Amino acid sequence: MAAVVLSEPEKLYIVHGVQEDLRVDGRGCEDYRCAEVETDVVSNTSGSARVKLENTDILVGVKAEMGTPKIEKPDEGYLEFCVDCSANATPEFEGRGGEELGAEIASAFYTVFSSENSIDLKSLCINPREHCWVLYVDVLLLVCGGNLYDAISIAVKAALFNTRIPKVRVLEDEEGSKEIELSDDPYDCIRLNMENVPLIVTLSKIGYRHVVDATLEEEACSLASLLVSVTSKGALTSIKKMGRGSLDPESIFEMMETGKKVGKALHVALQKVLDEEESLGTSRQKVGFLG
Amino acid sequence: KRGLYRKRRGLYREGLLSDDGFRLDGRRPREIRSLRMRLGLFPRADGSAYIEQGNTKVVALVYGPREVRGPRSRSAPDQAVLRCRFSLAPFSGPERRRPRGGEGRGSDLALRLQQSLEAAVLTHLYPRSQIDVYSDGSHCCTGTTAAALAVLDAGIPLRDVVCAGSAALAEGTALTDPNGAEEAAVGPGLALALLPASGLLALVQLSARVPCERLEPVMEAAADGCRELHRALDRELRRSLRERHGEV
Amino acid sequence: MAAVTMRLPVPRKPAVVRAPQGPEKHLVAPGDTITTDTGYMRGHGTYVEGDKLIASVAGVVERVNKLICVRALNTRYNGEVGDVVVGRITEVQQKRWKVETYSRLDSVLLLSSINLPGGELRRRSIEDELAMRDCLQEGDLISAEVQSIFTDGALSLHTRSLKYGKLSQGVLIQVSPSLVKRQKTHFHDLPCGASVILGNNGYIWIYPTSEQRDEETGGFVTNLEPVSMSDREVISRVRNCIVALVTHKLMLFDTSILYCYEASLPHQIKDILKPEVMEQIVLETQHRLLDLEG
Numbered sequence: 079m080a081a082v083v084l085s086e087p088e089k090l091y092i093v094h095g096v097q098e099d100l101r102v103d104g105r106g107c108e109d110y111r112c113a114e115v116e117t118d119v120v121s122n123t124s125g126s127a128r129v130k131l132e133n134t135d136i137l138v139g140v141k142a143e144m145g146t147p148k149i150e151k152p153d154e155g156y157l158e159f160c161v162d163c164s165a166n167a168t169p170e171f172e173g174r175g176g177e178e179l180g181a182e183i184a185s186a187f188y189t190v191f192s193s194e195n196s197i198d199l200k201s202l203c204i205n206p207r208e209h210c211w212v213l214y215v216d217v218l219l220l221v222c223g224g225n226l227y228d229a230i231s232i233a234v235k236a237a238l239f240n241t242r243i244p245k246v247r248v249l250e251d252e253e254g255s256k257e258i259e260l261s262d263d264p265y266d267c268i269r270l271n272m273e274n275v276p277l278i279v280t281l282s283k284i285g286y287r288h289v290v291d292a293t294l295e296e297e298a299c300s301l302a303s304l305l306v307s308v309t310s311k312g313a314l315t316s317i318k319k320m321g322r323g324s325l326d327p328e329s330i331f332e333m334m335e336t337g338k339k340v341g342k343a344l345h346v347a348l349q350k351v352l353d354e355e356e357s358l359g360t361s362r363q364k365v366g367f368l369g
Numbered sequence: 370k371r372g373l374y375r376k377r378r379g380l381y382r383e384g385l386l387s388d389d390g391f392r393l394d395g396r397r398p399r400e401i402r403s404l405r406m407r408l409g410l411f412p413r414a415d416g417s418a419y420i421e422q423g424n425t426k427v428v429a430l431v432y433g434p435r436e437v438r439g440p441r442s443r444s445a446p447d448q449a450v451l452r453c454r455f456s457l458a459p460f461s462g463p464e465r466r467r468p469r470g471g472e473g474r475g476s477d478l479a480l481r482l483q484q485s486l487e488a489a490v491l492t493h494l495y496p497r498s499q500i501d502v503y504s505d506g507s508h509c510c511t512g513t514t515a516a517a518l519a520v521l522d523a524g525i526p527l528r529d530v531v532c533a534g535s536a537a538l539a540e541g542t543a544l545t546d547p548n549g550a551e552e553a554a555v556g557p558g559l560a561l562a563l564l565p566a567s568g569l570l571a572l573v574q575l576s577a578r579v580p581c582e583r584l585e586p587v588m589e590a591a592a593d594g595c596r597e598l599h600r601a602l603d604r605e606l607r608r609s610l611r612e613r614h615g616e617v
Numbered sequence: 618m619a620a621v622t623m624r625l626p627v628p629r630k631p632a633v634v635r636a637p638q639g640p641e642k643h644l645v646a647p648g649d650t651i652t653t654d655t656g657y658m659r660g661h662g663t664y665v666e667g668d669k670l671i672a673s674v675a676g677v678v679e680r681v682n683k684l685i686c687v688r689a690l691n692t693r694y695n696g697e698v699g700d701v702v703v704g705r706i707t708e709v710q711q712k713r714w715k716v717e718t719y720s721r722l723d724s725v726l727l728l729s730s731i732n733l734p735g736g737e738l739r740r741r742s743i744e745d746e747l748a749m750r751d752c753l754q755e756g757d758l759i760s761a762e763v764q765s766i767f768t769d770g771a772l773s774l775h776t777r778s779l780k781y782g783k784l785s786q787g788v789l790i791q792v793s794p795s796l797v798k799r800q801k802t803h804f805h806d807l808p809c810g811a812s813v814i815l816g817n818n819g820y821i822w823i824y825p826t827s828e829q830r831d832e833e834t835g836g837f838v839t840n841l842e843p844v845s846m847s848d849r850e851v852i853s854r855v856r857n858c859i860v861a862l863v864t865h866k867l868m869l870f871d872t873s874i875l876y877c878y879e880a881s882l883p884h885q886i887k888d889i890l891k892p893e894v895m896e897q898i899v900l901e902t903q904h905r906l907l908d909l910e911g
Binding site: 120121139160216220221367 | 405407410411413414419421424426428456458459
């Protein structure tokens with residue numbers, strides 16, 4: 079992860095502050111920084127979203143393409159994650175560093191979405207054993223300002239919410255060979271069921287307490303953190319420990335509880351923004367990168 | 370997969386030019402796509418720029434000049450080392466581009482970018498330092514222009530603002546600044562990077578599809594595109610300068 | 618009780634209240650011919666081709682007698698002798714430290730340029746060389762003054778005054794150097810209860826006023842006592858106010874920070890960073906500053 083270097087007294091100041099529930103920017107341990115979310119920012123995609131969590135800037139594009147179902151799951155479609163930590167985000171990502179981080183993040187997302195119900199994969203099936211929709215979720219890290227996983231998961235959920243998959247019909251002719259017809263109408267499409275799509279909450283252990291939405295400086299003071307993925311109903315779908323340090327079991331349970339609470343709040347806030355954007359429709363001008 | 374995508378993109382026209390000389394998107398052969406840009410959108414980088422030309426969107430960032438990181442052998446005693454990287458997002462084209470590991474510095478696009486910028490950046494002013502340029506987007510030429518703007522935004526001295534444009538040959542006519550559909554139909558043609566004040570070229574790259582006798586009009590078309598781009602860019606740049614300098 | 622705010626992005630508004638303009642500024646972009654009069658000398662931001670003086674950066678043309686230069690708005694820190702900087706140690710080399718100061722090249726702090734512990738005055742010995750890391754190591758923050766400039770442009774720093782030295786507990790913010798106003802002093806004890814060092818290089822250090830620098834040790838011993846809650850609140854508030862000022866491109870100096878602080882008091886510390894609150898506070902600060910001038 080892109081790390082900032084801090085002096086010992088600076089770290090001490092941060093750690094003591096966390097103990098007192100007053101972080102450097104005035105937040106409490108369970109407060110998030112202000113986030114900006116916008117969908118449909120990239121043409122050429124089935125769905126896209128951009129999320130800015132103060133400094134962290136993420137762009138996600140979802141492309142629905144036709145593919146063949148996996149052998150072990152013949153009546154389901156699937157998701158493919160690809161994370162690009164370009165050197166844009168911070169020069170420390172040059173070369174191998176960025177690739178490794180990208181692979182790590184993609185792997186975490188596979189785990190998060192591997193849960194049975196996260197996405198209704200059966201709805202992505204067109205023709206069992208023959209055709210299905212593959213959703214390629216491409217994540218582009220524009221700027222890294224701390225708390226990557228949470229920001230990326232918000233962008234992924236927003237992009238999936240924005241994804242429109244064209245309706246298809248399977249036509250069978252006399253010889254038994256199948257043909258797939260795509261609807262011409264761009265508005266004739268299906269949307270994904272977002273009910274159980276999880277969001278990631280990263281809890282970083284600092285001193286004896288833990289914080290959510292750590293800044294780069296706070297990440298430098300944290301030796302271990304816990305990634306939890308939470309659905310909108312507050313159910314945990316996966317847990318992953320990150321970092322070199324170790325966590326004692328009791329603090330893990332505390333962190334899980336905080337994760338559930340904060341996760342639910344995240345879902346509510348995100349849904350509110352997405353609904354607002356949708357209701358404004360074309361009357362709202364896209365801001366994108368120009369605003 | 371016979372018959373798949375039968376009705377995909379059902380708007381194919383017979384040709385790329387209508388009878389009265391209009392292109393698919395309504396432009397004349399020598400017109401460039403509309404330009405929108407913004408500088409300094411990533412405050413953490415030393416310089417940054419964003420350009421939108423038609424559907425093409427490019428982001429460029431610059432870090433430097435700064436102390437060389439890594440082996441000392443990388444630094445040059447008499448000038449700054451310019452390191453360029455060009456990456457294409459997987460969703461940047463009409464078909465999803467399978468991400469390749471090798472879009473780093475050694476790639477063709479990055480080398481083109483490096484060549485275009487080296488002609489313009491006054492690197493002799495910063496010995497022993499390095500300047501990192503990262504361009505991210507769907508199009509080489511726009512990426513080069515965005516990179517030049519990002520270098521400008523970083524306050525790094527430039528001989529000139531490099532403007533890059535391309536042209537392709539379609540049905541006997543040279544088309545300036547081909548869009549995605551046009552490029553898909555006839556392939557990339559000629560790419561130029563121009564230093565507008567002097568009229569000198571920093572980059573000339575030709576793909577195979579232009580017969581020699583057609584070279585001149587295609588070059589003219591590309592150069593026209595660069596000059597037109599420079600005019601549009603210049604307007605935007607000065608407006609942005611006035612706004613920012615009014616602030617301080 | 619978690620607080621999560623998400624919103625749709627709002628297009629940037631053009632600059633807030635601006636003071637009436639001075640004389641028309643001559644703005645140029647790279648490639649522009651500034652003049653063909655060969656009587657002028659070329660300064661920074663220009664180059665000569667034939668008999669033309671051409672701009673190489675985008676910015677304002679400045680003429681001082683026969684010298685023409687172009688000042689770009691946004692560059693890395695260009696150090697000048699006498700500037701006060703805050704920097705971070707990146708390397709411990711033989712008889713010197715490399716310090717990161719957001720310049721084009723890392724700055725240098727020579728072993729002979731620091732005060733020895735105890736304020737001794739003597740030649741540096743081998744023991745001193747070996748003990749360099751005990752004094753300053755990678756990651757440490759220091760405040761220093763620019764002593765001289767090497768031929769390649771790197772700055773040579775010194776901490777040979779009791780007000781400079783290693784920094785202890787506090788908060789560092791990095792801003793654009795062009796936003797730090799040049800003043801007689803860059804060390805300020807703000808009446809609100811925190812102190813700041815406004816480095817010319819854009820590194821701003823906020824620390825508790827109550828921390829007394831122990832004069833005898835020459836400023837290299839750090840205080841590891843936890844900072845009190847009241848001090849923390851002031852420091853966090855000042856930090857957010859500085860972020861607000863910088864986001865709206867206002868110059869940073871003791872008065873602007875103080876006015877912003879006072880304008881922010883009705884709001885909770887963490888709310889200061891919300892765009893609408895930031896705008897309101899900055900507007901108020903600007904009005905007060907304009908009243909002060911006019």
